[in-house]
Amino acid sequence: MRTPRPSALLGAGLAMLALLGGCAAPGTELAAASRPGTGPGSADSAGGTLVYGHQQEPPCVHGGWIEQGYLSHQVLDALVSLDEDGQVVPWLATDWHESADHLTWTFTLQEGPTFSDGTPVDAQAVVDNIDYWLAGGNGTAQVWIGPYVDSARALDATTVEVALSQPYPRFAENLTQPYFGLQSPAALAERTAEENCRQPIGSGPFTVAAWNRGQNIVLDRRDDYDWAPANAAVQGPARVARVDWRFITDPTARTAALRSGEVDAIYDIQAFEWSALESEGYELHRYVTPGRPQQLSFNTSRGPFADERVRQAFAYSLDRESVVEAVGRGVIPYEGNGPVSRSTPAYSEEAAARYSYDPERARELLDDAGWEVGADGVRVKDGARLHIDFPYAINRTINQDGAAIIQGLQQYAEEVGFEVELIPFPPSAAAAGAYSGPEDYDVSIGYWTSVNAGILLVNWRQNLPDSPNPSNSAFYNDPALEATIREANSAVDPDGQDALYRQAQEYIADRALSIGVYDRLSTLAVGPHVDGIRQENSQGGPVFHDAHLVD
Incomplete structure (x- = not known):
């Protein structure tokens, strides 16, 4: 038997995963209130320990991964x-x-x-x-x-x-x-x-005092610090004496720790918890990360998606916006543009709107590409099923909300004849480079944070033997595309630069090399005994230099 239509599944299933959340617009936002209660830290505004619950433990305090950037920003x-x-x-x-x-x-x-x-x-x-x-x-x-x-x-x-x-x-x-x-x-x-x-x-304003692997990192204040950035709220040393940066992978456990007063602030708020935490008086921060959003990259080097028609069919088969709305409930923004997110300068609305939900068009493209409907509804060609391997790094690149969104997309793709195998894998495997080569997947999901559209060169520079580019997750080598992006990066006229960046985004959309799903967020919930936590403006990570504990 065929499964029920995805719209029905979304209404009955995903809605249970994503209860009503608060609404927020792109960029850095704050919803503040206060509530009675006690926190774990001292009330001394010039000292005490601020306890923070983060969702991931990086391999190093510094490095090239955003989670490392969040930590290193406190120290470097x-x-x-x-x-x-x-x-x-x-x-x-x-x-x-x-x-x-x-x-x-x-x-x-x-x-x-x-x-x-x-x-x-x-x-x-x-x-x-x-x-x-x-x-x-x-x-x-x-x-x-x-x-x-x-x-x-x-x-x-x-x-x-x-x-x-x-x-x-x-x-x-x-x-x-x-x-x-x-x-x-x-x-x-x-x-x-x-x-x-x-x-x-x-x-930086803090030094690393201790790292208890699997548990926490302790950051101690540097008392002689007196060179904070010009946009800091205060100059001089940090106002708290210590930050206890704990690793709490499970989002339910993080939120429970905040509500119980075990921690003062947490990162990565589940969408269905947003409105509840806001109504309970917690201070909520939301930052829409510039750069590449959570997007699908198609493996163009082999398999079904080497055919542009099949990539386009997959794009048309997905009601991405409905899935994101069902899970995100106004907290997680839908994003149609694969190359860059809406909070990135030189964003192309045209690229974002290229593939609206059109299952009939998807079926036409698959017919044209020679994929016939099989007895069980899965399409076949030359005896092979239209099987798609879709791995994703759970609790690393993809959080629990993201996993629910991926499951919704799977249901839509299967309705037009794709057979999508979801392959969640753990952070340890991701750190070891699992599912990163051209033989490892048909479609992948991921993001790259950035402050501008220059991220296009990082993601779309050709992957050549003498100049490899492992960040080219579509395995797509196109000298014309690379030339456009390089010209944009070096353009000294801002308007001309933006036009070239948009041209590159539309080129990628035309060929269905990458399609957007949702904007990556950096979110914080802060308890009533902390003031002054802010989000850093290039990446959205927490900044603790200005934070202090209050009664």
């Missing part, structure tokens, strides 16, 4: 920061400028900051970090600046000159991402990789 300062208006503002650098030929960037550093080992944050330290990034010390930093930065040198103790191979007008903006946090050059040179992984030495 950067040259510049991003304010709430998307403007680059001073941090360790007080000033910067681009040369007339757009091939040299010069940064002037403030005097006085030191790393927690006593090493000065001087120009040579910045040069050493840039060399470290370019050599692959941080893979995400490398993919952002590697195609553009030729070299860096210290002109004097407080002046750094960075030479580019081609113009890169958004260079300073990209440096606001926490992947570009500076480490002590002495630590990089003298300590082991494991020591720097576990306890990196930065110039």
Whole structure:
């Protein structure tokens, strides 16, 4: 027997997974209230321990994964920061400028900051970090600046000159991402990789006091800290003495810990809990992450999706918006654009609207591609079933809400004759690189955070033997597409740059290489005994420098 129509399943099944949540618009948002009760920390506004529940434990405190960026941002300062208006503002650098030929960037550093080992944050330290990034010390930093930065040198103790191979007008903006946090050059040179992984030495407001694997990381305040970014609410040392950063994978357990007062704040709020927590008086933050949203990348190198018609059929078969609305209930935004999210500058509405739900069009395309309806409803061609392997990293790339959305998409695709096998796999397998090669999947889901549409080069640069690109999850090599994105990245006219970025997004949509599903969120719920937690503006991670405990 055929299964019931997906719309019926969504109404009966997904609605139970996603109860009514609050509504919020794109960007960084705050819903605040207070409630009576007690929290775990001291009420001393200049001290105490803030207890925070996070959903994932990264392999290192620093690195190229967003979860590492959230942690390292508490420990490693950067040259510049991003304010709430998307403007680059001073941090360790007080000033910067681009040369007339757009091939040299010069940064002037403030005097006085030191790393927690006593090493000065001087120009040579910045040069050493840039060399470290370019050599692959941080893979995400490398993919952002590697195609553009030729070299860096210290002109004097407080002046750094960075030479580019081609113009890169958004260079300073990209440096606001926490992947570009500076480490002590002495630590990089003298300590082991494991020591720097576990306890990196930065110039930030906190130091790593302890890491109890599988349980928590303890961050202690640095009392001599006095160089917070220009957009910080307060200057000087952090207001809490300690942050107990706990790893609580289960979302139900995290929310229960918040309600019981075991923790002061939690990350990653389930959509169905949003309105309840808001009505109970918790302070809620929601940030729609710029960059690549949660999107489906089709494996174009082999299998059914090597045929553009089959990719388009899959796209048309999915009522993505209904699924996201059923699970997200106004908290999780639907996103039709695969290459970039709605909170990313130069977003293309045309690309986002390319594939509306049209199951009849999907069937026509599959007929045209030679896939006939089999006896059990699954399409077949040359004796092979239209089988789709769809792995996803549960509790790493995909949270519980995301898993419910994927299950809803599976039901829609099967209605037109796809046989979709969902393959959830654990964070440990994801960290080891599981399901990342061209033989491992037919379609994948994932995101890449960014502050601008330059993420397109990261995701769509060709994957060639002499210049591999494992971030090209569609395994799609197209020199014309890459050329358009490179031209955009180097365009010095903002309007011309945006037009090129939109052109690339529409090129990707036309060929159904990637389709959007929902915008990736960074969400926080904060208890009544904490004020001043904010979300960092380039990635949405929590910032604890300004936070303090109250009665």
